[in-house]
Amino acid sequence: MAITEPQKYTKADFESENDVRWCPGCGDYAILSAIQTVMPTLGIPKEKFVFVSGIGCSSRFPHYMSCYGFHTIHGRALTVATGVKSINPELSVWVITGDGDGLSIGGNHLMHAIRRNQDLKILLFNNKIYGLTKGQYSPTSELGKKTKSTPYGSIDNPVNPVSIAIASGATFVARTLDKNVKHMIEIFKKAAAHKGIAFIEIYQNCLVFNDDAFKDFTEKDIKDDHSVYIEDSKPLIFGKNSDKAIKLNGFSPEIINSSNGNSREILTYNEKTEDRGLSYVIGQMGVENPDLPVAFGVLRSVEQPTYQERLLEQERLAKEKSKKVSLEQILNAGDTWIVK
Amino acid sequence: MTITEEKKGRTAETLEEATIRFAGDSGDGMQLTGGQFTNATAIVGNDLSTLPDYPAEIRAPAGTLAGVSAFQIHFSSKEIHTPGDYLDVLVAMNPAALKANLKDLKSGGMLIVNTNAFTETNLKKAGYDKNPLESDLNQKYQVFAIEISRLTQLAIEEMKLPGKVVDRSKNLFALGLMYWLYTRPMEPTIEWLKKKFSSDPTILEANLKVLKAGYHFGETTETFISNYEIKHAKIQPGKYRNITGNEATALGLITSAQLTGLTVFLGSYPITPASDILHELSKYKHFGIRTFQAEDEIAAIGSALGASFAGGLGVTTTSGPGVCLKSEFIGLAVKTELPLLICDIQRGGPSTGLPTKTEQADLLQALFGRNSESPLPVLAAATPGDCFETLIEAVRIAIKYMTPVFFLSDGYLANGSEPWKIPLVNELPKLDVNFRKDKEGFLPYLRNKETLARSWAIPGTPELEHVLTGIETEQNTGKICYDPTNHDTMMKLRAQRIEQISNDIPDITQHFGESKGDLLILGWGSTLGSINAATEKLLEKGYKVANAHLRYLNPFPKNLESFLKNYKKVLIPEINLGQLRMLIRAKYLINAQGFNIISGHPLKVSAILEAAEKLLKS
Numbered sequence: 001m002a003i004t005e006p007q008k009y010t011k012a013d014f015e016s017e018n019d020v021r022w023c024p025g026c027g028d029y030a031i032l033s034a035i036q037t038v039m040p041t042l043g044i045p046k047e048k049f050v051f052v053s054g055i056g057c058s059s060r061f062p063h064y065m066s067c068y069g070f071h072t073i074h075g076r077a078l079t080v081a082t083g084v085k086s087i088n089p090e091l092s093v094w095v096i097t098g099d100g101d102g103l104s105i106g107g108n109h110l111m112h113a114i115r116r117n118q119d120l121k122i123l124l125f126n127n128k129i130y131g132l133t134k135g136q137y138s139p140t141s142e143l144g145k146k147t148k149s150t151p152y153g154s155i156d157n158p159v160n161p162v163s164i165a166i167a168s169g170a171t172f173v174a175r176t177l178d179k180n181v182k183h184m185i186e187i188f189k190k191a192a193a194h195k196g197i198a199f200i201e202i203y204q205n206c207l208v209f210n211d212d213a214f215k216d217f218t219e220k221d222i223k224d225d226h227s228v229y230i231e232d233s234k235p236l237i238f239g240k241n242s243d244k245a246i247k248l249n250g251f252s253p254e255i256i257n258s259s260n261g262n263s264r265e266i267l268t269y270n271e272k273t274e275d276r277g278l279s280y281v282i283g284q285m286g287v288e289n290p291d292l293p294v295a296f297g298v299l300r301s302v303e304q305p306t307y308q309e310r311l312l313e314q315e316r317l318a319k320e321k322s323k324k325v326s327l328e329q330i331l332n333a334g335d336t337w338i339v340k
Numbered sequence: 341m342t343i344t345e346e347k348k349g350r351t352a353e354t355l356e357e358a359t360i361r362f363a364g365d366s367g368d369g370m371q372l373t374g375g376q377f378t379n380a381t382a383i384v385g386n387d388l389s390t391l392p393d394y395p396a397e398i399r400a401p402a403g404t405l406a407g408v409s410a411f412q413i414h415f416s417s418k419e420i421h422t423p424g425d426y427l428d429v430l431v432a433m434n435p436a437a438l439k440a441n442l443k444d445l446k447s448g449g450m451l452i453v454n455t456n457a458f459t460e461t462n463l464k465k466a467g468y469d470k471n472p473l474e475s476d477l478n479q480k481y482q483v484f485a486i487e488i489s490r491l492t493q494l495a496i497e498e499m500k501l502p503g504k505v506v507d508r509s510k511n512l513f514a515l516g517l518m519y520w521l522y523t524r525p526m527e528p529t530i531e532w533l534k535k536k537f538s539s540d541p542t543i544l545e546a547n548l549k550v551l552k553a554g555y556h557f558g559e560t561t562e563t564f565i566s567n568y569e570i571k572h573a574k575i576q577p578g579k580y581r582n583i584t585g586n587e588a589t590a591l592g593l594i595t596s597a598q599l600t601g602l603t604v605f606l607g608s609y610p611i612t613p614a615s616d617i618l619h620e621l622s623k624y625k626h627f628g629i630r631t632f633q634a635e636d637e638i639a640a641i642g643s644a645l646g647a648s649f650a651g652g653l654g655v656t657t658t659s660g661p662g663v664c665l666k667s668e669f670i671g672l673a674v675k676t677e678l679p680l681l682i683c684d685i686q687r688g689g690p691s692t693g694l695p696t697k698t699e700q701a702d703l704l705q706a707l708f709g710r711n712s713e714s715p716l717p718v719l720a721a722a723t724p725g726d727c728f729e730t731l732i733e734a735v736r737i738a739i740k741y742m743t744p745v746f747f748l749s750d751g752y753l754a755n756g757s758e759p760w761k762i763p764l765v766n767e768l769p770k771l772d773v774n775f776r777k778d779k780e781g782f783l784p785y786l787r788n789k790e791t792l793a794r795s796w797a798i799p800g801t802p803e804l805e806h807v808l809t810g811i812e813t814e815q816n817t818g819k820i821c822y823d824p825t826n827h828d829t830m831m832k833l834r835a836q837r838i839e840q841i842s843n844d845i846p847d848i849t850q851h852f853g854e855s856k857g858d859l860l861i862l863g864w865g866s867t868l869g870s871i872n873a874a875t876e877k878l879l880e881k882g883y884k885v886a887n888a889h890l891r892y893l894n895p896f897p898k899n900l901e902s903f904l905k906n907y908k909k910v911l912i913p914e915i916n917l918g919q920l921r922m923l924i925r926a927k928y929l930i931n932a933q934g935f936n937i938i939s940g941h942p943l944k945v946s947a948i949l950e951a952a953e954k955l956l957k958s
């Protein structure tokens with residue numbers, strides 16, 4: 001990607017003139033602001049950014065950026081983004097989706113865009129609810145969740161977005177949350193620098209239909225005991241007083257005391273681990289078993305050729321190998337005969 | 341059967357035309373045999389039309405009716421329009437093939453059967469209680485009971501090859517025999533075999549022996565009274581090749597990439613009978629074509645639409661069930677006014693229907709199969725070769741008017757073939773694309789006054805950043821807008837901008853007959869051949885009839901109404917329950933009559949003829 005005048009833009013250059021219409025206090029505002037903060041730092045000409053979204057509260061996002069954007073149909077943003085990036089691999093393509101859009105109606109595309117290592121950045125706003133349709137349960141809503149469509153409680157097991165991404169072979173997987181702007185910015189920058197698919201789950205509070213869904217990770221007194229922030233190649237230590245740590249007992253993470261000479265047992269997490277099983281175990285922490293903390297940060301970041309690289313390479317080889325043919329030759333191929 | 345005294349030096353009897361069908365088990369290589377016979381026939385210079393007919397099951401149980409595969413070819417020294425209604429010759433390689441196809445053989449026609457396949461087991465599988473060859477078939481047909489399997493085996497006996505090889509090459513015996521019967525050259529097939537088996541000289545030798553054995557069997561035995569010659573047809577001078585509709589569609593797309601200078605992006609999901617277009621285009625990675633086999637029909641069109649947004653020529657190829665899945669995206673393409681080509685190779689429906697059979701019942705789906713008002717142009721190809729020209733015309737409209745366009749073909753066009761006059765590259769239409777570069781006065785939905793098309797401003801262009809959305813937007817600015825008056829304006833504008841394309845398409849005229857008369861036969865799509873042939877016959881009989889064919893189903897040609905009103909009656913034959921008829925009646929209040937047979941096969945000339953005569957006399 002051509003790098004030109006990295007300091008040319010400010011945050012304001014990425015703000016659109018459209019009124020932002022999310023509910024006041026919605027977590028989406030912080031995410032928008034974090035993205036607008038990151039964009040000018042990437043050294044990419046503004047016209048090369050494309051924001052593609054599906055349908056849902058989060059999918060209004062492209063309207064609030066001043067970049068090229070395509071607000072498509074429910075669940076299908078990744079398909080459109082695939083076409084955009086495949087026609088012009090020079091573009092920096094960002095996909096905005098939610099837990100309903102990306103995991104329910106669009107679940108199929110998520111798996112396939114990821115396994116192909118499409119060079120796209122996916123921001124999945126997970127608020128564990130359907131906001132735009134006014135409060136039905138979503139694929140990430142917890143079992144027993146009471147909503148308009150589940151007055152007796154949900155009987156569906158929820159999915160864990162990062163687990164799906166890891167299982168599909170995502171080359172970059174991270175989790176962050178709307179209330180931690182600094183962390184979001186750091187993760188978005190890492191995602192932008194990553195070559196290939198980048199999947200980011202963002203815990204996002206929907207204060208109208210699912211307020212406090214993530215309060216364990218945002219409220220001052222309790223958040224430190226419920227979250228562990230991954231720092232590359234550092235031991236997984238957490239807790240209000242940094243007194244807790246994660247150790248692996250076989251495939252099962254356990255909480256141990258971080259002091260007491262336990263340091264050898266503490267799991268040191270390497271973002272670049274090729275071990276998908278380990279990323280899965282850490283990504284799953286706290287989601288099924290609330291006794292464990294939820295991991296925020298980069299769960300996986302590995303290098304692989306992207307779909308677009310493979311596409312261009314195949315074209316290059318085809319051009320190299322096949323004789324130069326003209327349209328006329330193609331039209332006249334095969335058995336022909338002349339009628340006089 | 342009388343056998344002539346003179347054995348050698350028999351002269352071939354000259355015929356004007358013939359229709360023959362090879363029928364056998366799916367594993368018998370009937371499509372390949374037919375394809376070879378077609379090439380040889382094309383080289384002789386006959387006009388021709390073919391109709392492959394194969395089962396939907398990949399490996400239906402051998403010997404059963406479900407597993408019968410057939411290939412029909414009609415060839416003539418005159419111009420012809422269809423693969424033929426009834427057969428002069430039926431080659432039946434087993435009892436099931438006989439049972440499934442005999443009804444189409446003319447009485448007095450030649451029935452060539454492989455008697456070795458008429459075993460008790462095979463007869464049972466085909467549902468015969470007793471061997472039909474032992475009945476009175478020869479009262480109605482000229483039956484040639486030939487031991488094709490045994491003769492094949494004898495031809496290569498000394499090579500000591502496994503029985504499998506013998507079984508696999510018996511179709512070449514039948515082909516050789518038919519080459520002799522219709523005085524076709526064997527050389528193209530010999531060349532083809534040499535290429536195909538270049539790495540396996542033993543199999544090549546065996547195949548050549550069997551092919552020649554079939555030919556010599558016809559020549560030296562006295563089984564047949566004479567053989568036949570069909571002189572080359574007087575067709576337009578030029579260079580020709582044989583082409584199927586799917587090949588022509590693929591070539592049309594490759595040509596469009598060259599004419600527009602755009603990269604064609606084909607997003608597609610495998611579906612019968614459209615997959616061959618994906619296969620063909622996938623070979624042209626070095627020629628401005630990017631193909632993407634998507635995870636489903638929706639992703640196929642979504643990626644194509646994304647490609648169009650980013651400045652490629654987005655194309656998706658599918659059949660009716662795929663169109664169902666794509667309809668929401670087609671609506672988005674209508675709303676966002678992006679060029680996009682949706683190629684629907686229609687097949688029998690509803691639901692999964694008859695995947696390998698033809699039908700033209702997706703017309704209303706193409707026109708209306710979306711939520712709300714979402715108008716778009718619809719074009720239909722009329723012959724296999726016409727797929728090329730119609731497709732390029734669809735591309736022209738898509739980019740000039742910034743709109744998704746439906747291109748309709750069908751199973752019969754897709755797999756059927758005809759000699760195609762190869763166009764000269766410098767005579768192809770010019771297709772100019774102008775991406776918007778100028779930021780002065782740019783608004784995403786500001787329109788060209790003449791075409792009502794908005795400009796195509798693609799990502800990567802500085803200072804033309806804008807957001808497209810499926811939500812209703814304000815005229816000109818493209819900003820989200822819920823205003824009632826604006827919505828009304830936009831609904832009417834979207835309709836108007838498609839309707840006014842009629843200013844830019846040719847008037848309809850008649851193919852055969854006069855511009856006024858008692859009856860007009862109006863058609864669209866793949867029925868052209870049958871309708872042409874029926875009209876010619878009606879004219880010969882002295883009726884005041886004409887026929888006309890619609891390539892543009894939306895918008896209709898501007899003169900269509902006045903043109904139709906030049907005829908006292910209008911007959912619309914279709915392979916559906918009257919979809920074009922419904923449109924014509926609704927739009928012009930003309931009492932058009934339908935002729936509708938939906939059998940999975942092309943309409944028969946004789947049936948249209950009969951329907952027309954009935955209507956003329958009523």
Ligand code: SF4
Pocket residue numbers: 021022023025026027028057058127131132205206207208209
């Ligand atoms: S409904 Fe919830 S997610 Fe949607 S804008 Fe309002 S607060 Fe945000």
